[in-house]
Amino acid sequence: MECSVIPAKTIATCFALIAFAAALTVGLAVGNAAATCLMRALVTMLVCWPVGFAVGSVAQHVNERTIEEYKKKNPISEALDAPASAANPDQAAPARPQNQERKPAPAAPAQV
Secondary structure (H helix, E strand, C coil): CCCCCCCHHHHHHHHHHHHHHHHHHHHHHCCCCHHHHHHHHHHHHHHHHHHHHHHHHHHHHHHHHHHHHHHHHCCCCHHHHCCHHHHCHHHCCCCCCCCCCCCCCCCCCCCC
């Protein structure tokens, strides 16, 4: 399989950190002690990481299958992979002469 755009571990880590922040914020907002809030937030983070990993794994699998199906339905020919100049050097775009000077753009009319 190819590298996925959103790996499962990234989703799991984000999920766990959001759960930690939410648990810490809510615990402090209701007036719990700081040590209690930190302990509960750590437990919440440890519980939410596997849940986030499961959600991330499902999302990664769905993403990879969707990309594979799209590639099967819309194949890219080998002619499109190579640059035009490498495929046929006779048809390469002509280069602009080095000594040709650029003309300045016309000035906008003055408004009265």
